[in-house]
Amino acid sequence: MSEPITTTGGVRTMVAVVxxxxxxxxxxxxxTARLARPGIGPGEVLVRVRASSxxxxxxxMMAGLPYAVRPVSGLRRPKLPNPGRNIAGVIEAVGSDVTGFAPGDAVYGTAVAAFAEYAATRPDRIAPKPTGLTFEEAATVxxxxxxxxxxxxxxxxxxxxxxxxxxxxxGGVGTFAVQLAHAFGARVTAVASTLKLDxxxxxxxxxxxxxSREDFLVGPRRYDAIIDIAGNRGLRDLRRALTPRGRLVITGGETKEPWLGGADRQLRAQMLSPFTGRHLGTFISSEHADGLRDLxxxxxxxxxxxxxxRVYPLAETAAAVRHLLDGRVTGKLALTLPAG
Structure with missing residues (x-):
């Protein structure tokens, strides 16, 4: 680990991933390093982060791959200090134009550079934390x-x-998707590895x-909807498993191709959709308070x-990302920060 970055002149600092x-x-x-705390504008809040994920x-965002992400993340080097997005914590300060939130409120949502003790964000990206969840649980959401x-x-x-x-x-999206589909009254067939079936x-x-033991697209079953998070099957096979008016929603699909990283399959699905009775497509998830309140x-x-x-301390963020890449995670990995 490199020597921490320090600040002078009485500037308030924080520990953050860099x-x-x-x-x-x-x-x-x-x-990890010590950086100046972020400032906030009139329409922002400062959150004392208790957990992230x-x-x-x-x-x-860390790797800058596929290259298609770099117009947002930075062409040659990262624009932001760290790639964190999820936060759960307590509001430290609010801007002069902010209504509906006050210092001391427990909240969860998204922010830029969230792997830090403090994060600035907008009110439309956070919501009151569910009372039944710990900060670590809320940060995975x-x-x-x-x-x-x-x-x-x-x-x-x-x-x-x-x-x-x-x-x-x-996975992280999959465990929520199974529960949501069940809550909406669907008959859910879930695909996973042997150790994660239970x-x-x-x-x-x-x-x-x-x-690993059964081809989940072979057989007479037809589905009203397929939510493809794993992303390792071709469009033709997925289409055949749909009912005549079925809907395919592609939310994942990782490949080692450096430019699009698998997004070509998503683009082909959208191009093909108008020529079939089935709806084939994808989407870019939006982060907003209305959805958080629904959740x-x-x-x-x-x-x-x-x-x-598993829960890791902030100082072990690299180990948490390594665990994710190893592919053995069930659900989510949280990062915790001290309350003081």
């Missing part, structure tokens, strides 16, 4: 659960009685398939719960 260049190995590019987007909610409710349009197939069901069954899946209602009603694989 990334100064792109790299595919988290141990090579992520370190990592997801696949963390690695993409925003990016992954919002993606799952938009995939299940808004894009797949799942309703009572629908037959739904969810690939990658044991976990997804406990989330409400009616039928589980071990992809809070589901948590409060007992219809949804986070699945946490």
């Amino acid at each position: 990334q100064e260049r792109y790299g595919v190995e988290p141990e090579d590019v992520l370190r 990592v997801d696949r987007g963390t690695w993409h 925003p990016v992954s659960a919002l993606t799952a909610l938009q995939a299940v409710r808004d894009k797949a349009k799942i309703r009572d009685g629908h037959r739904v197939l969810i690939t990658g069901a044991a 976990a997804v069954r406990a989330l409400g899946a009616d039928h589980v398939i071990d992809y 809070t209602g589901l948590f409060d009603a007992g219809a949804l719960r986070p699945v946490m694989d």
